[in-house]
Amino acid sequence: MPAWTSPSSTEPRRPRRPLLLHPLAQPLLVLLGLLPLAELIWRIAADALGANPAEALIRQTGDWTLRMLCLTLAVTPLREALGLPALARFRRTLGLFVYFYALLHLSAYAWLDMGLDPAAVVTDILKRPFILVGFLALLLLTPLAATSFNAAIRRLGAVRWKRLHRAVYAVAGLALLHFFWMRAGKQDFAEVAVYAAVIALLLGWRLRGMLARRRSA
Amino acid sequence: MISSRERRLGLVHPQASDITPRAVFEQRRALMQRMAAGGAGAVLASWAARDARAQVAATVAPGQLPALKSVRSSLAGALASDTATPHKLVTTYNNYYEFGTEKADPARRAHTLKTEPWTVSIEGEVRKPMKLDLDALLKLAPMEERIYRMRCVEGWSMVIPWIGWSMADLIRKVEPTGNAKFVEFTTLADPAQMPGLRSRVLDWPYVEGLRLDEAMNPLTMMAFGLYGEVLPKQNGAPLRLVVPWKYGFKSGKSIVRIRFTEKQPATSWNVAAAREYGFYSNVNPKVDHPRWSQATERRIGDDGLLQRRRPTLMFNGYEAQVGQLYAGMDLAKFY
Numbered sequence A: 001m002p003a004w005t006s007p008s009s010t011e012p013r014r015p016r017r018p019l020l021l022h023p024l025a026q027p028l029l030v031l032l033g034l035l036p037l038a039e040l041i042w043r044i045a046a047d048a049l050g051a052n053p054a055e056a057l058i059r060q061t062g063d064w065t066l067r068m069l070c071l072t073l074a075v076t077p078l079r080e081a082l083g084l085p086a087l088a089r090f091r092r093t094l095g096l097f098v099y100f101y102a103l104l105h106l107s108a109y110a111w112l113d114m115g116l117d118p119a120a121v122v123t124d125i126l127k128r129p130f131i132l133v134g135f136l137a138l139l140l141l142t143p144l145a146a147t148s149f150n151a152a153i154r155r156l157g158a159v160r161w162k163r164l165h166r167a168v169y170a171v172a173g174l175a176l177l178h179f180f181w182m183r184a185g186k187q188d189f190a191e192v193a194v195y196a197a198v199i200a201l202l203l204g205w206r207l208r209g210m211l212a213r214r215r216s217a
Numbered sequence B: 001m002i003s004s005r006e007r008r009l010g011l012v013h014p015q016a017s018d019i020t021p022r023a024v025f026e027q028r029r030a031l032m033q034r035m036a037a038g039g040a041g042a043v044l045a046s047w048a049a050r051d052a053r054a055q056v057a058a059t060v061a062p063g064q065l066p067a068l069k070s071v072r073s074s075l076a077g078a079l080a081s082d083t084a085t086p087h088k089l090v091t092t093y094n095n096y097y098e099f100g101t102e103k104a105d106p107a108r109r110a111h112t113l114k115t116e117p118w119t120v121s122i123e124g125e126v127r128k129p130m131k132l133d134l135d136a137l138l139k140l141a142p143m144e145e146r147i148y149r150m151r152c153v154e155g156w157s158m159v160i161p162w163i164g165w166s167m168a169d170l171i172r173k174v175e176p177t178g179n180a181k182f183v184e185f186t187t188l189a190d191p192a193q194m195p196g197l198r199s200r201v202l203d204w205p206y207v208e209g210l211r212l213d214e215a216m217n218p219l220t221m222m223a224f225g226l227y228g229e230v231l232p233k234q235n236g237a238p239l240r241l242v243v244p245w246k247y248g249f250k251s252g253k254s255i256v257r258i259r260f261t262e263k264q265p266a267t268s269w270n271v272a273a274a275r276e277y278g279f280y281s282n283v284n285p286k287v288d289h290p291r292w293s294q295a296t297e298r299r300i301g302d303d304g305l306l307q308r309r310r311p312t313l314m315f316n317g318y319e320a321q322v323g324q325l326y327a328g329m330d331l332a333k334f335y
Helices: A025-045 A053-082 A085-113 A118-127 A129-146 A150-156 A158-165 A167-184 A190-216 B004-010 B022-057 B105-112 B134-138 B167-174 B212-216 B268-272 B319-326
Strands: B119-124 B130-133 B144-151 B156-166 B182-187 B207-211 B221-226 B240-242 B255-261 B296-299
Touching: A025 A053, A025 A085, A053 A085, A053 A167, A053 A190, A085 A129, A118 A129, A129 A158, A129 A167, A150 A158, A158 A167, A167 A190, B130 B134, B134 B221, B156 B167, B167 B212, B167 B221, B182 B212, B207 B212, B212 B319
Parallel strands: B119 B255, B156 B296
Antiparallel strands: B119 B130, B144 B156, B156 B221, B182 B207, B182 B255, B221 B240
């Protein structure tokens, strides 16, 4: 196993893009990741969320969850394709943003659609398959988010940690199914298709790598 | 910009201002801009104002379309006492898939629709089939203003002051034969005018239908205007159906053909997904859509962001007027 696949080895041996290693790179990424939230807050304040602001908030937070997920899944392919091992440092940050926007998405739904009534939320989740699937994706994401710091990697051991974090592929599948099912009522799959294509491409890239490794083994 | 005084003068009925919360809307916008100025500085305020202007420019503001005279309806149930949804929201939050599937698409793209000349052909099981042009249709019966609640199957609702006449007036004129049991409404499907037809979302043209007695109910309305003016294109110009106790999609926009049939028509959404969209599609809080509850709704514009959803009423609140149409029917089966 090459050194760069180990999650704990974030320091590349020969940095080709020193900018990625700048001490401000990580805080800058956090700020960038918060921009969509800032924009939503701005639009709430300016009453610029359109005719149905509650629906807009629920959808936007869902969209950003999917976008962050795509970005997170894109890190490894980009890192290998561009030869930028330093990118690995940003994967966990992006992964945490997936969880962050997923939590916002759930909160917006629970608050704006369910009036923060826990019984109503539970009933709705159990009654509606597409919401259940979205909720399962979030549940599955929780242990990943909870183990996204270095001490957790040390305690679990890199191999087990990596195995656990492969659950992100299941999360991607469930998230896509959630989105597809939501849109199925109106048979409007254009956006679903875009996310599905991006995620399929990123997963296909990994699958190809896996097969190549198996063949060479 | 036309002043609210000029606008009031353009309307015939003096009560129009009661149902037009335009002043409220403008007040809210001024407040927004003050908030933006105070909270984020002058730069952001001017940014917000520019944004707001750009949005308004793309849509139809009140006073931009020809006025349509009407008298207030005296029909029972025709004047909901709910606060009318602001004009801007009624004309910018639309489902009109022939112009795109996003709510903002119709207001942005429906300008390509050509509403004149326009004819509606009335065919099928009638003694007097006819082709009526828009002029004849406008004069067919006295124009009435009716304030109807509108409930979308997606879980939101509006209150809209429509102008038009009861469908029954037209039906009596064409004299349905004894074979006529249903009325089928076909709406325009012209790819040259409607960019959304490229999508495979539905089989075009859009077809909807009612049972003859539903179409004869005086609440069933052929609408030619809203808010004192002719219909904006995104709302179904030049004429559309309005069936206030059914989900909004039952009310076809930009109608070109009305056919009386013996058999129940194959309607667009029912063909596309029969399990989710029944032929009747009556507003019913007890019959859920397979993927969401219909027990509550969000009133567009009226209810604030954190306002709880309001309970949905049986037949959208028109049970007294239409309940008898469904006596003895299992509404969970005939959804």
